[in-house]
Amino acid sequence: MPGESRHSEGGFFNNLFRSRPRYVTVQPRSAPVEAPAAGEPSLTAVPVRRDERGRPVYGREVPDGLWTKCEACGQILYTKELAKNLYVCYRCQAHQRISARERLNQILDQGLEEEFDADLVGGDPLQFPEYQEKLRQAREKTQLVEAVVCGRGRIEDEPVCVGVLDFAFMGGSMGWAVGEKVARLFDRATAASLPVIIFSSGGGGARMQEGVVSLMQMATTTQAIARFSAAGGLYIAVLTDPTMGGIYASFGSLGDVILAEPGARIGFTGPRVIEQTIRQKLPAGFQTAEFLLKNGMVDAVVDRREMRRFLARLLRLHRKRGEWCDSRSIRVGEAPR
């Protein structure tokens, strides 16, 4: 198989580092992706923590506490064991919500090789009551600047642009900054001809505190995807618990391939609002990943412990025509547009 040797080499390095802290410093093998607007003044309103090499540090190091209670079955789980199982309950297999940092560690070979727009923050366009205070609390709690972390990394050596929403940051909701970061992620990926993977756990949908401005981000992100898609880019949307409202009704739904984690709640309207409207209890399993699979709304439900491997396979299957033609010495014309 073409490229096999490259992958086994990558696999060797992955295994080497897997049980140790993932933040070994490895020089990116390709040139860094150019930021769309060079020389743009960066914001200093929110200090971005950086490591000794000046790279931004996103998210908290480890979850608090020795023990964690499974949200589904109530079992008290030994956190270390749970972490080893990628935060899937080792009794009932329920996928626990994980931070953006944990997600990136699970998926990428070496964590983010470069973070995009780490210090991009939004304003308070509506002067909404208590918004600033909520933002401050969210930043303190999650050690993130905003609800999404975007950047570039590798999955089994395949380079990708990746975005991860963190539910702990105001429910993973999308205000101006989140929308703009996601749009810029696609713009960068278009320029660099890289695939995009977004893990959306945006239970909050569009961020209410930014009102109509956050609603517009559904258009902004969708349009960035439209441009990316027109240029032939591959976008894999991974819907994790929970993906609702304006997140699901924009970039969450627009993947060339849409995956979901088992048991994840995915939908447009929240269950409480539906129950109030129709005045009846919702059926069991409503708005779960499996419900969406049955209704034809996602391509596959993928176990978290298989996710990395699955994504790598998908990425390889989407190699550009040129790459696989060369290796088999077949002459094939231009790919259709």
Place this chain on the structure above:
Amino acid sequence: MTPEAFEWEKPLAELERRIAELRSFSEEKGIDLSGEIATLEERAVALRQEIYRNLTPWQRVQIARHPRRPTALDYISRICDDFIELHGDRTFRDDPAVVGGIGLLDGIPVTIIGTQKGRDTKENLARNFGLPHPEGFRKAMRLARQAEKFGRPVVTLIDIVGAYPGIEAEERGQGLVIAESIRTFSVLRTPVVCAITGEAGSGGALAIGVGDRVLMMEYAWHSVISPEGCASILWKDAGRAPEAAAALRLTAEECLRLGVVDEILPEPPGGAHRDPDKAAAVLKEALVRHIAELLPIPPDELVRQRQERYRHHRSRPHWQMPPGPASAPAATGE
């Protein structure tokens, strides 16, 4: 006094009643009271201005929801010289909450798509209170693509609290269809002018609300969520909707200030329901003017400008924290 006068209109209605009384009294008795009547009428004009200048956001929401507020079909019948309604999404069924078709607007053939509320309980049940299912948005997309094929401009008339929150709607992919509709309108190679005539809430409104120009009627509201929804999520109390309406900054003036809409269409005193013909005339003039501006733009450039409209932050410094990034990277990677 009109049948559905609002609480805050009562002093005005009272004054108007007294003027009418005086009139009939003077006619009956043959006494000249024109001086007194003129004074009272002056006061009524001043009072009306006073009342409508100081409307709270929540009062504006009430006007936008007035049961006699003109609906999409009311406007279509007034602004179009000819109109043929087209039905169905070609996949599942015809959604009565969304109406669409081809009409003649001042000689220009246009595709008009709107959300349709009913005027009474029976009509509202048939129209599902103007709350579309996925097939409604699919119908909108189908008609938009049809317009693109024939080079017709698209007009959307928006009056929708939100997409329908129900089991079947979720089963048929409400969120996914909204995303696809936003994408469809974002890349449509023909002019799109959106007019918010009443309510414009959440992704349901945006699904038919992405265009080259977005116009908004004076007493319409536009936000990410209804005031009730906001209040019940934020404060677990839908009764605090008036407070939420203020916090959400959902009025036409605020939307203009936020750079989300391009023009406010003035309504007759008291709201569009007081004089639907006048409201429709204002709407028609604006639609024709904007379409005429957009028609000469080549399709590639039109789509580029439309997408730029949503990324153009320089004119919207308040969207971000000062000092914001100097420019948007929208042009990159296109």
